[in-house]
Amino acid sequence: MDFNNCDHQMQYSVLNDLTKAMDGEHEAICFYEMLANMAPKASMKKKILEIREDEIRHFHMFEHIYFCLTGCQYHPQTQPTYPKSFLHGIDKAFHDEQETVDFYHSVARKVHEPWISCAFSEAASDEQNHAVWFLYFMQVCKN
Numbered sequence: 001m002d003f004n005n006c007d008h009q010m011q012y013s014v015l016n017d018l019t020k021a022m023d024g025e026h027e028a029i030c031f032y033e034m035l036a037n038m039a040p041k042a043s044m045k046k047k048i049l050e051i052r053e054d055e056i057r058h059f060h061m062f063e064h065i066y067f068c069l070t071g072c073q074y075h076p077q078t079q080p081t082y083p084k085s086f087l088h089g090i091d092k093a094f095h096d097e098q099e100t101v102d103f104y105h106s107v108a109r110k111v112h113e114p115w116i117s118c119a120f121s122e123a124a125s126d127e128q129n130h131a132v133w134f135l136y137f138m139q140v141c142k143n
């Protein structure tokens with residue numbers, strides 16, 4: 001068995017997931033900036049901007065891991081999407097956050113390096129918290 005080849009394949013898979021994670025974080029950072037400006041209440045705008053700060057932190061964390069593994073800096077390949085309305089935007093955000101929780105947990109389970117697994121698990125907890133906030137905003141806006 002060629003263990004070097006296995007290592008290479010393992011690392012390749014982590015890099016793909018890291019770039020996918022950074023693209024997602026970058027898209028969320030742009031989307032939440034626009035969403036915050038559409039918020040009907042100052043308290044909602046403040047919370048969305050706090051969530052956006054978490055996404056910026058996640059982006060830098062993944063960027064750091066990618067740099068440690070490759071020695072290269074990654075530039076996200078995403079086009080900004082605009083929320084059609086505040087309600088539509090928070091609905092999209094809720095679903096994106098929930099999907100990201102599943103994605104990050106799956107990476108955390110797959111990755112062999114404990115420090116990288118920890119980083120994805122911690123980000124997954126934040127995304128779960130974000131999803132709860134967007135669910136709350138949906139309830140408030142529908143009533």
Ligand SMILES: [Fe+2]
Pocket residue numbers: 025054055058059123127
């Ligand atoms: Fe995030």
Ligand SMILES: [Fe+2]
Pocket residue numbers: 028051055097126127130
């Ligand atoms: Fe999030």
